[in-house]
Amino acid sequence: DAGVIQSPRHEVTEMGQEVTLRCKPISGHDYLFWYRQTMMRGLELLIYFNNNVPIDDSGMPEDRFSAKMPNASFSTLKIQPSEPRDSAVYFCASSPGQVLHFGDGTRLSIL
Amino acid sequence: KQEVTQIPAALSVPEGENLVLNCSFTDSAIYNLQWFRQDPGKGLTSLLLIQSSQREQTSGRLNASLDKSSGRSTLYIAASQPGDSATYLCAVRDYSGNTPLVFGKGTRLSVIA
Numbered sequence: 001d002a003g004v005i006q007s008p009r010h011e012v013t014e015m016g017q018e019v020t021l022r023c024k025p026i027s028g029h030d031y032l033f034w035y036r037q038t039m040m041r042g043l044e045l046l047i048y049f050n051n052n053v054p055i056d057d058s059g060m061p062e063d064r065f066s067a068k069m070p071n072a073s074f075s076t077l078k079i080q081p082s083e084p085r086d087s088a089v090y091f092c093a094s095s096p097g098q099v100l101h102f103g104d105g106t107r108l109s110i111l
Numbered sequence: 112k113q114e115v116t117q118i119p120a121a122l123s124v125p126e127g128e129n130l131v132l133n134c135s136f137t138d139s140a141i142y143n144l145q146w147f148r149q150d151p152g153k154g155l156t157s158l159l160l161i162q163s164s165q166r167e168q169t170s171g172r173l174n175a176s177l178d179k180s181s182g183r184s185t186l187y188i189a190a191s192q193p194g195d196s197a198t199y200l201c202a203v204r205d206y207s208g209n210t211p212l213v214f215g216k217g218t219r220l221s222v223i224a
Contacts, residue, residue: 004154033211042216043200056211091154098143098204100212102154 004103006092012109018080021106024073025094033100034067034077035091043091049075061086082110113138115215117201123221124191132186132218134201139182142204145212146175146186149198158199159186163206191222 005024013019025032034046047057052069060067064083069075079086087110093100114137124130134144143162147155159168159175161184167176174187188195198219202212 043214045211048211093154099145099157099160100155102156104152104154 004092004094004101006090006103006106008106009104010107010109012111013082014111015083016081017110018078019082019086019108019110021077021090021092021108023075023077023092023103025075025092026101027073029094029096029101031095031097032069032075033093033095034075035093037089037091037105046077046090084110086110113141113203113205113213115201115203115213117199117215117218119218120216121219121221123223126191126193126222126224128191128222129187129189130191130220132188132199132201132220134184134186134215136182136184136203136213138205139179140206141179142206142210144175144177144184144201144203146173146184147200147202149200149217151197155200188220191220193222193224196220196222 007022030051033048035043037043046059047067048055049069065079067077089105089107091102091105093102116135118133141163145160146158148158149155161168161175161177172189177184198217200214200217202214204212
């Protein structure tokens with residue numbers, strides 16, 4: 001299995017632009033998670049899905065952030081408009097139950 | 112609200128040493144606890160999972176213990192190697208079992224040859 005695939009690996013964009021991060025989970029995994037990692041705050045859960053349905057989005061910082069999972073093999077995390085404080089590494093993870101499998105992350109820099 | 116703390120934030124040891132990484136959590140009503148490894152520029156890789164009813168789990172040179180009542184877990188690494196250099200994160204899942212993991216900030220380990 002190829003594992004969890006995230007794209008792009010790196011994104012540099014200017015403040016105010018729309019950013020879309022993509023994730024392909026491992027086939028057969030029912031759960032999909034979006035995390036954000038910074039030095040100051042560590043790993044923070046943004047949102048998670050079960051069978052493509054959003055279960056808990058209480059970690060989404062504000063309305064500028066949105067996430068979708070249109071089918072079992074694809075999810076997106078969108079930031080519009082982006083701000084410098086959104087700069088972080090964003091991880092997608094999938095799970096069949098208890099053990100999480102992480103992608104290699106998208107390193108996002110907002111100038 | 113569950114909080115997970117890992118001390119120290121960074122640790123440097125010479126190759127061959129046995130070492131212990133510490134993790135503490137504020138709410139002892141956990142479902143399980145997991146230890147992860149993160150290499151620079153990479154995602155997290157699960158190392159060991161301990162269910163709340165278990166005291167320890169072992170995988171090769173790694174041994175994780177859990178003392179739920181005191182809110183503590185340790186990860187023991189035997190005969191450390193330079194390839195063990197990475198950040199190690201601890202995460203707990205609360206008692207319902209369906210809640211997401213709460214992560215500590217990790218301990219950055221450097222094993223010097």
